[in-house]
Amino acid sequence: MAAPLLEKLSESLGSPEPAIRLILSVLIGYPFALVYRWFLFYQPTTVIHLFHICSGLALAAFNFGSQLYHSTVCVFVQFLMLRLMGRTVTGVLSSFTFQMLYLLSGYYYTATEEYDIKWTMPHCVLTLKLIGLAFDFYDGGKEPSQLSADQAKAALPSVPTLLEVFGFSYFYGGFLVGPQFTMRNYQKLVSRELTDCPGKPPNSVVPALKRFALGFLCLAIHAIFSPFFPDTYLLTDEYEAQPFWYRCVFILLWGKVMLYKYVSCWVIAEGVCILAGLGYNGVVNGKHQWDACANMKVWLFETTPLFGGTIASFNINTNAWAARHVFKRLKFLGNKTLSHVATLLFLTIWHGLHSGYILCFSMEFFIITVERQAQALVLDSPLLTSLASSHFYPFVYVVQQFIHWLFMGYPLVPFCLFTYDKWLKVYSSIYFCGHLFFLVVYLILPFLRITLVPKQDRREKKQD
Known part of the structure; x- marks a missing residue:
């Protein structure tokens, strides 16, 4: 039946x-x-x-x-x-x-x-x-x-x-x-x-329903828009015949819609854990917290202009597991970068055996490395720091957010298409623009640092 x-x-x-x-x-x-x-x-x-x-x-x-x-x-x-x-x-x-x-x-x-x-x-x-x-x-x-x-x-x-x-x-x-x-x-x-009322079922119905409603909204968004952005379209001659800007924007929108598949399931499942009581996380500033099983920070996910912010808001429990059981236990290596690489390698293998996973996580590592260097440059440069706090920042934010979402969709191409022949076809159609963009930024950042950071600050940085 x-x-x-x-x-x-x-x-x-x-x-x-x-x-x-x-x-x-x-x-x-x-x-x-x-x-x-x-x-x-x-x-x-x-x-x-x-x-x-x-x-x-x-x-x-x-x-x-x-x-x-x-x-x-x-x-x-x-x-x-x-x-x-x-x-x-x-x-x-x-x-x-x-x-x-x-x-x-x-x-x-x-x-x-x-x-x-x-x-x-x-x-x-x-x-x-x-x-x-x-x-x-x-x-x-x-x-x-x-x-x-x-x-x-x-x-x-x-x-x-x-x-x-x-x-x-x-x-x-x-x-x-x-x-x-x-x-x-x-x-x-x-x-x-795990209850806010000792000896009684927790008062978690409202927090659980809020997560359910948010998860259901994300599920509806995915259900409505995913038919317009199928993975298979990326491999068609029609997609390849579109202008370059169209192909890039399609990947941006496709990546955004595709991620809602994961967001919706995680947020709805979190609501189940909250309703049962597993989501109870003690009291902070006099308020009971229900985020012990939070796998998504949806507001941060939607608003952050940083790649690191998206990673921090996405699949939180798995990332925390990897940090606790892989990254921190590799402390004996004495090198955070090496520990980071080993952790990403573990997550790559854990996801599956397709080449697309390797490319996705290696691209993530490179993007995060470049972004951290760029953030350090902004903090060390008086000019860039003042620009970031000026009334021009909304414009900077829009540009930054566009770049952020464009190149968040970019590494998801091999993650979703899995095999070498498929992701190579898509990347070739957009001329490996993501790889080239971050490689160029990585190469010019040292020269920008020489130009934009005062010599005294550079000397102090080297001594540190």
């Missing part, structure tokens, strides 16, 4: 059936959260774990059928590693190796040249959860003085039970599209600690 209904819904909305199943699965998290609040909040933790496990497995079966066994195998193996290997470096390395190899094998055997919604999509989210779990369990055996503030908050004082590991892994608010959260936060959820 469900299959024909989904087929009709897919046809009427013009979206693939797997995408319809996914968005319905994210939305059904709200009824699940209400069931938890109304009927299960005061139940023993065992009952709550079982509810999370059953609901998560039901979502996995609805979307991927019998292929749900992939996640079950990895969760169970991770539990065995925690139990049998204990708080050891061997346990962490074994967990990392097994979970990443399983995910990469899934990518290899299921890969196509299109963006497919298949079991590897939630599995990449699960992979980070399980690797993070191994790190947090290992940190629990260290002295508190050896841990950073983030590590201390997430460190596990004892080995989790089998029910805890499965409940944590299959929690309906984060199983399919994220967000990332720690086992400690999950344990606080089921023990009724």
Whole structure:
């Protein structure tokens, strides 16, 4: 009965059936959260774990059928590693190796040249959860003085039970599209600690509905405009025949609309976590905060003219996970740039095996490097600093924002088209303008610094 209904819904909305199943699965998290609040909040933790496990497995079966066994195998193996290997470096390395190899094998055997919604999509989210779990369990055996503030908050004082590991892994608010959260936060959820009313369900209905409304608006924007900006159009002769300016502006608008696909799912899923209580983040300036599971800062995402600002507003929990478990743990390298490169390399591999991911993340690194040097120049130059604070700034902002969004769409081309032949065709049609633009800026920045920064300031900078 469900299959024909989904087929009709897919046809009427013009979206693939797997995408319809996914968005319905994210939305059904709200009824699940209400069931938890109304009927299960005061139940023993065992009952709550079982509810999370059953609901998560039901979502996995609805979307991927019998292929749900992939996640079950990895969760169970991770539990065995925690139990049998204990708080050891061997346990962490074994967990990392097994979970990443399983995910990469899934990518290899299921890969196509299109963006497919298949079991590897939630599995990449699960992979980070399980690797993070191994790190947090290992940190629990260290002295508190050896841990950073983030590590201390997430460190596990004892080995989790089998029910805890499965409940944590299959929690309906984060199983399919994220967000990332720690086992400690999950344990606080089921023990009724994540609430603004001690011992009672949290007053989180209004904050959750606000995120749902915002997520639904983003989903509507994507649904309305995405048919006008299909990925496939970039590969057509018609696109190549358009004027150069048109091709560039199309990529700008296409990238903007395409990103709403991710924004909408993350913001709606965040609302589920808030409704359940997992989004509770304590009190700041006398106000209860519900942003513990925030994966998007939508206002910053829409208004920042900086590439770094967009990255800071987008996929926040995954970036925080990578910072905590990869970047900061590479401190022994003694070089932030090297740690940054290694972190981006990890995220590249984690996303998939296509060449487009490598090009996208290498371009991101280059763009951020150039932008940071440009920002440093503005801060060090009295002329540029005064211009940035003058009444001309609105004009500067508009130009900066246009460049920002044009070249935010640019590295997304290989990210979405995946294969060498496709992204090369598109980049050739716009003459690799993004690469050339940032290469030229990178090369002229030293000369601009000589011209615009006083000699005394340059000497002091070198001494620092």
